[in-house]
Amino acid sequence: MGRSSVPGPRTGAAGTAGTSAALEGEVFLSVRDLRIHFDTDDGLVRSVDGISFDVRRGRTLGIVGESGSGKSVTSLGIMGLHRSHSARISGEVWLDDDELIASSEDFVRRQRGRKMAMIFQDPLSALHPYFTVGAQITEAYRVHHPVSKKIAKARALDMLDRVGIPEPAKRYSGYPHEFSGGMRQRVMIAMALVNNPELLIADEPTTALDVTVQAQILDLIRDLQKEFGSAVIVITHDLGVVAEIADDLLVMYAGRCVERGTAEQVFEAPQHPYTWGLLGSMPRIDRDQTERLIPVRGTPPSLINVPAGCAFHPRCPHADVPQDDKTRTLRPELREVGSGHFTACHLAQEERTRIWTEEVEPKL
Numbered sequence: 001m002g003r004s005s006v007p008g009p010r011t012g013a014a015g016t017a018g019t020s021a022a023l024e025g026e027v028f029l030s031v032r033d034l035r036i037h038f039d040t041d042d043g044l045v046r047s048v049d050g051i052s053f054d055v056r057r058g059r060t061l062g063i064v065g066e067s068g069s070g071k072s073v074t075s076l077g078i079m080g081l082h083r084s085h086s087a088r089i090s091g092e093v094w095l096d097d098d099e100l101i102a103s104s105e106d107f108v109r110r111q112r113g114r115k116m117a118m119i120f121q122d123p124l125s126a127l128h129p130y131f132t133v134g135a136q137i138t139e140a141y142r143v144h145h146p147v148s149k150k151i152a153k154a155r156a157l158d159m160l161d162r163v164g165i166p167e168p169a170k171r172y173s174g175y176p177h178e179f180s181g182g183m184r185q186r187v188m189i190a191m192a193l194v195n196n197p198e199l200l201i202a203d204e205p206t207t208a209l210d211v212t213v214q215a216q217i218l219d220l221i222r223d224l225q226k227e228f229g230s231a232v233i234v235i236t237h238d239l240g241v242v243a244e245i246a247d248d249l250l251v252m253y254a255g256r257c258v259e260r261g262t263a264e265q266v267f268e269a270p271q272h273p274y275t276w277g278l279l280g281s282m283p284r285i286d287r288d289q290t291e292r293l294i295p296v297r298g299t300p301p302s303l304i305n306v307p308a309g310c311a312f313h314p315r316c317p318h319a320d321v322p323q324d325d326k327t328r329t330l331r332p333e334l335r336e337v338g339s340g341h342f343t344a345c346h347l348a349q350e351e352r353t354r355i356w357t358e359e360v361e362p363k364l
Contacts, residue, residue: 012194023249026057026322028056028096028231029231031053031094032052032091032093033091033092034051035048035050036077036087038087044256047255048073049090049254050264051252051255053260060246060248061248061249061325062235063236064250066296066300069254071203071252075095075201078201079108080100081108083108095199096198113194113198116201117191117192117193119189119205123188124181126175126188128176129175133172134157134160137156137158137159137187137190140191140194141156156190157172159187161192162190162224163187164184168342171183182217185217189220193224196228199230199233200230200233200298202235204235204236221245222245248262248263254312255303256311257271258274258344259343259344260342265341269341272344272345273347274296274315277294283294294363298315307328308342309326309329310327318355331345
């Protein structure tokens with residue numbers, strides 16, 4: 001079945017890592033109207049409720065939002081890790097020319113590690129405590145390559161060296177608990193990249209790491225992306241991380257996308273009040289901070305009882321600006337407000353521009 005519903009030109013056929021440089025800029029991952037709902041005793045949890053985006057080869061998409069906005073559920077859905085009786089999954093996930101939602105579990109499993117890989121949020125939990133890190137990387141390689149243990153070990157040692165693990169021959173036999181947090185994250189990256197995947201998803205890759213190690217991990221992901229030409233998704237609540245590494249940005253709230261565009265567009269001319277709130281709560285070092293940080297008031301909604309209308313309206317300081325009360329009754333759809341820049345907000349564009357330039361930006 002074709003992908004006629006997915007906009008955007010395709011510049012060539014699918015390629016391996018060796019040909020990725022020639023295909024850079026081609027759409028490699030397309031997500032269309034992805035919905036992931038879970039049946040629970042308390043009701044239906046709409047963790048992801050109709051989200052669409054593209055990721056191109058050689059580019060990095062940052063997905064940001066508060067905890068509980070659906071970021072990690074989206075990534076696990078792409079990886080095919082929500083296939084359970086309690087999960088209701090619909091929509092389309094195109095990995096190159098393969099649609100994954102309708103594919104068999106065995107087919108999706110064969111893609112994991114080979115064409116797509118994930119760096120999980122907590123490496124200590126993701127790594128098996130009973131096996132050495134070398135054995136785990138070697139296994140990840142041999143699953144997709146019928147080679148001897150000797151060849152697989154050589155590949156694992158090479159990857160440990162590439163990600164900056166000192167004395168890889170010695171650390172190969174170490175267990176996860178013998179590594180620091182930053183070193184465990186490097187091991188996770190080595191395991192994710194051992195098969196040269198064309199899509200890499202990093203879920204909170206710098207959580208609980210000190211700032212110097214954070215910078216090293218981000219530099220490592222960026223350097224390896226250049227080497228392999230991979231499409232990369234970085235999921236985080238830290239806008240400083242996406243400002244450092246992302247080319248494109250998607251802002252999630254209550255399981256939906258509220259703003260999408262290039263990182264430059266979203267940082268320099270954000271269009272959604274929720275994005276303004278995230279920016280206002282972020283410390284700045286490029287200018288004098290004369291006022292306190294401005295937190296987003298309230299808390300994220302329950303994904304079982306998402307507010308009617310715009311899900312952000314109970315927390316939005318501008319919800320009363322539209323006079324017809326549609327913020328509380330009509331859910332806004334994504335609309336293009338600039339070239340490749342989309343937002344889901346009932347405020348008129350002129351009003352958003354005025355609020356941003358006169359009220360919000362001067363306080364940031």
